[in-house]
Structures are given as structure tokens and as C-alpha cells.
Amino acid sequence: MKKRVYIIYTGGTIGMQPTSEGYAPAPGYLAEQILSMPELKSDLMPDVEIHEYDPLLDSANMTPDDWYKIARDIGEHYDNYDGFIILHGTDTMAYTASALPFMLEGLGKPVILTGSQIPLCEVRNDARANIITALTVAANFNIPEVCLCFGNQLLRGCRSVKVSTDGLDAFASPNLPPLGDIGVEIRIHKNLVLPAPQSKLQVQELKQVNVGALPLWPGIPAQVVRNFLQPPLQGLILRAYGVGNGPTNNADFLAALEEATARDVVIVDCTQCLRGSVHLGDYATGSALARAGVISGFDMTAEAALAKLSYLFSQNLPVDEIKRLMQMNLRGELTT
Numbered sequence: 071m072k073k074r075v076y077i078i079y080t081g082g083t084i085g086m087q088p089t090s091e092g093y094a095p096a097p098g099y100l101a102e103q104i105l106s107m108p109e110l111k112s113d114l115m116p117d118v119e120i121h122e123y124d125p126l127l128d129s130a131n132m133t134p135d136d137w138y139k140i141a142r143d144i145g146e147h148y149d150n151y152d153g154f155i156i157l158h159g160t161d162t163m164a165y166t167a168s169a170l171p172f173m174l175e176g177l178g179k180p181v182i183l184t185g186s187q188i189p190l191c192e193v194r195n196d197a198r199a200n201i202i203t204a205l206t207v208a209a210n211f212n213i214p215e216v217c218l219c220f221g222n223q224l225l226r227g228c229r230s231v232k233v234s235t236d237g238l239d240a241f242a243s244p245n246l247p248p249l250g251d252i253g254v255e256i257r258i259h260k261n262l263v264l265p266a267p268q269s270k271l272q273v274q275e276l277k278q279v280n281v282g283a284l285p286l287w288p289g290i291p292a293q294v295v296r297n298f299l300q301p302p303l304q305g306l307i308l309r310a311y312g313v314g315n316g317p318t319n320n321a322d323f324l325a326a327l328e329e330a331t332a333r334d335v336v337i338v339d340c341t342q343c344l345r346g347s348v349h350l351g352d353y354a355t356g357s358a359l360a361r362a363g364v365i366s367g368f369d370m371t372a373e374a375a376l377a378k379l380s381y382l383f384s385q386n387l388p389v390d391e392i393k394r395l396m397q398m399n400l401r402g403e404l405t406t
Contacts, residue, residue, distance in 0.1 A: 104190075
């Protein structure tokens with residue numbers, strides 16, 4: 071029997087058409103174009119069903135509610151399809167790819183996010199190849215996790231970041247090798263793929279919780295940090311320098327962090343560097359943050375850390391348990 075793949079089209083460049091105000095989503099257009107692709111008539115291609123969301127969204131307008139909508143959609147169709155594809159705008163694709171692994175607990179089938187830098191309507195585009203590759207992976211490879219397929223790489227979703235505004239290899243996985251290389255052949259590195267789950271799929275709700283992200287910069291005023299950390303903020307991804315360092319010669323800055331952690335605000339230290347991990351004990355400037363109650367995000371991307379923190383707060387867990395789990399590998403999001 072032919073494999074069956076469920077395609078969710080949320081919006082994004084891949085299905086846009088030119089208008090007087092620039093590219094914009096065109097309802098119904100992308101599904102028509104995909105279904106007319108001659109490649110889909112091949113016996114090697116799966117049967118597809120396309121579910122187009124209404125309204126179609128530029129991914130800059132995505133919210134956690136939209137992530138949960140996608141997760142519920144997959145859950146409702148999970149038993150009827152062999153794999154799932156999410157066609158998504160590139161701007162926040164890494165955030166969605168990072169959030170879905172936490173919501174799709176017990177995932178045993180491939181969920182592939184893809185999109186394009188050039189719309190399918192253009193003569194020269196990257197959309198067609200990305201769609202065909204994503205369909206091939208979703209239908210033919212046993213990859214029980216959320217992935218991002220773009221250009222010549224298949225990446226773990228919760229390890230991915232967008233690294234180029236206009237390159238056709240727009241995404242990277244800085245701290246984990248690609249799960250697959252896409253060339254003449256599609257080569258999956260099975261040693262990197264997560265093991266199949268022992269439990270059935272359960273869709274976990276991702277609620278609208280009060281978490282945020284704040285980068286450090288030289289001379290950042292302590293009052294800016296203190297204002298950012300005011301209630302109702304529950305958690306913060308602190309984008310620090312290098313291996314997790316921050317200014318130690320600003321007592322007010324450290325006091326603002328300590329005051330917040332004393333109120334049970336969870337502050338997670340992630341590096342501003344593209345590659346590498348946070349080690350709060352390597353330098354005095356990192357140790358000072360740890361003494362203020364900041365915890366390490368190790369080598370998580372800021373996108374994954376934000377999604378994970380949102381997920382854990384959605385579970386109504388005690389703060390100490392949230393801190394413990396933030397520093398544990400739950401979905402392949404950090405290196406242990």
C-alpha cells in the first residue's frame with residue numbers, strides 16, 4: 071500500500087503570490103499547485119491530503135496558540151497517516167520546530183517542517199525541492215521525531231536556528247550534526263535519530279505563560295533588567311556572553327537577578343554564540359550569575375529553551391522541578 075502523508079499549510083513564503091504590496095498568502099493556491107506537481111504521480115510518492123489553515127499566517131504572526139493548534143491537528147489525524155509535513159514561514163519556523171517536540175509526547179512518526187525562501191509561483195524557486203524531499207522523508211524513513219527539512223539538510227527541530235535571511239540553506243543545527251544529508255541520495259544518520267517511544271502519542275497543551283528572552287549588551291542598565299523581570303513574568307531566557315558570562319562589576323544588575331529568582335522567576339542562561347555550551351563555573355563572571363540563582367541552559371538554542379520553559383510552566387509544576395527539568399535532556403534538545 072502507498073504511504074499516506076498529511077500536509078498542514080499554515081502560511082509563509084512558500085505559498086505566496088506577488089501583490090502590489092509585496093508577497094502575500096493566497097488561499098487555495100498552494101494546494102492546487104502541489105496537487106498538480108507531476109512528481110506526485112510517481113509510484114514512489116505517497117498519497118497526500120492538504121489541510122490549509124484559515125487564515126493563512128505570515129510566520130511572524132505565529133503565537134503559542136498556533137503551535138498548539140498544529141499539535142492538536144497532528145494528534146487528531148495521527149492514526150490515519152504515516153507521516154506529517156508542516157509548510158511554514160521561515161521567520162519563526164525554528165520556534166515552531168522547537169515547541170512541537172514538547173507537545174507531541176510519545177511521537178513515533180516523522181513530523182517534518184519545511185518552507186522556502188522563494189515562493190512556488192516563481193519560475194526559479196526552492197519550494198519544489200523542499201516539498202518533494204520532505205514528502206520522501208516523511209513517507210519512507212522511520213524518524214520518530216520533529217525535524218526541519220530545508221535545502222540539503224534534515225535537522226532535529228529543537229536544535230535548529232535560522233541563520234540566513236536569503237540563503238537557500240537558511241537553517242543550521244549548531245550543536246548537533248544534521249540527522250540527514252540531502253544530496254544525490256538522502257542519507258539518514260540513524261545513530262543520531264531518537265529511539266522509538268514506548269508510549270502512545272499524547273498531545274500536551276502549551277499554554278500562554280509569561281516567559282521572555284533578554285540579551286545582554288555592554289552597559290545594560292540594571293533598571294532595564296529589573297523592569298523586565300517584574301511580575302507577571304515567570305521565566306526568562308537570558309542571552310549571556312560566551313560560556314554564560316555577565317557583568318560582575320554592576321552590583322545592581324546582579325541584585326535584580328537575585329531579587330527575581332527569590333520570587334521564583336526561573337532564569338535560564340543561554341549563550342549568544344551560535345555554537346558551544348554554557349558553563350557557569352568557568353569564569354567568575356558566570357559563577358556570579360549562578361550565585362544569583364540563574365541556571366544553565368547548556369547548549370540549548372534560545373528557541374528551544376523558550377519553548378521548553380513554556381512547556382514546563384504549562385504543566386503546573388513546582389519551580390524547583392521546572393529548574394531541574396530545564397537542565398535535563400527531554401527531547402534531544404541538549405547534550406548530556
